[in-house]
Amino acid sequence: MFSHTLILLWATAAVQCTNILLSNDDGWAVAQIRAQNDALTAAGFSVVLSAPAENKSGTGSSTAMPTPLTEECEFNTCPVGSPAEGFNASDPRLNYVNAFPVDSFRFGLQTLSPQFFGGPPELVVAGPNVGTNLGTTVLISGTVGAACEAAKEGVPSIAFSGTSTSQSCPDASDFSFVFSRNLANSSATDVTTCGSDHLPTESSVVGSSGCHVSVTVLDANTKTDVSAVEQAAVLDRVSGLLACLP
Ligand SMILES: *[C@@H]1O[C@H](CO)[C@@H](O)[C@H](O)[C@H]1NC(C)=O
Ligand SMILES: *[C@@H]1O[C@H](CO)[C@@H](O)[C@H](O)[C@H]1NC(C)=O
Ligand SMILES: *[C@@H]1O[C@H](CO)[C@@H](O)[C@H](O)[C@H]1NC(C)=O
Numbered sequence: 440m441f442s443h444t445l446i447l448l449w450a451t452a453a454v455q456c457t458n459i460l461l462s463n464d465d466g467w468a469v470a471q472i473r474a475q476n477d478a479l480t481a482a483g484f485s486v487v488l489s490a491p492a493e494n495k496s497g498t499g500s501s502t503a504m505p506t507p508l509t510e511e512c513e514f515n516t517c518p519v520g521s522p523a524e525g526f527n528a529s530d531p532r533l534n535y536v537n538a539f540p541v542d543s544f545r546f547g548l549q550t551l552s553p554q555f556f557g558g559p560p561e562l563v564v565a566g567p568n569v570g571t572n573l574g575t576t577v578l579i580s581g582t583v584g585a586a587c588e589a590a591k592e593g594v595p596s597i598a599f600s601g602t603s604t605s606q607s608c609p610d611a612s613d614f615s616f617v618f619s620r621n622l623a624n625s626s627a628t629d630v631t632t633c634g635s636d637h638l639p640t641e642s643s644v645v646g647s648s649g650c651h652v653s654v655t656v657l658d659a660n661t662k663t664d665v666s667a668v669e670q671a672a673v674l675d676r677v678s679g680l681l682a683c684l685p
Pocket of ligand 3: 624625626627628
């Protein structure tokens, strides 16, 4: 039912992960980010959600000073005139920021993380984005933009995206995770895995028959593929999760 992409943005650090800052670009109230929040919390992580008050899909790494609401928050979750940043009265870990995804991440890092974690988060999770962020879409995705900002500020991050397809993959355990690259490049040599030093592209992984999640490492500054050495550093850490395309 779903095909997914997962993009790891490389930042050195992260020994042990407990505290997760969660963001996206589709807005703080969409079902996808709430499901991510609930799943990570149920898995034992301490999660704080800080995401845009409105749908800011496609805004990349745009940034602005958050402002009071001149329209209702997404799905009428806060009234006109609400402050630039706010939280759910019955769960103060659910926060909106009335600006771009990058700004919601920064508010989470600078204001919420000290309050809830006593310091920076160990990991930033962005998404799942509503819709796949494959190939050059990473350049305009605000979900990827928030994750890139986190990595640039020294916090390891993962951007998730997904969409419905006609393939039947009803359960999370139906999926295999395949190491990939963002864009095809016949002159680039990748890390050697699955018997090749040319990784499949994200689009070919997600487009292949079966239930596959593409896993790509991006440079947070350029939002392009990293070198084989950097791919290898991530592959070493996640190889136990990965499979090869049939
Ligand atoms: C947000 O906007 C994008 C682009 O306009 C759209 O594709 C997406 O479905 C919207 N998300 C929600 C939750 O409405
Ligand atoms: C506020 O939090 C409660 C409890 O977690 C939840 O049921 C509700 O959907 C949340 N509402 C908004 C707008 O975040
Ligand atoms: C393709 O890979 C080569 C070798 O790593 C690199 O010099 C070139 O910039 C890449 N091309 C693109 C379009 O990324």
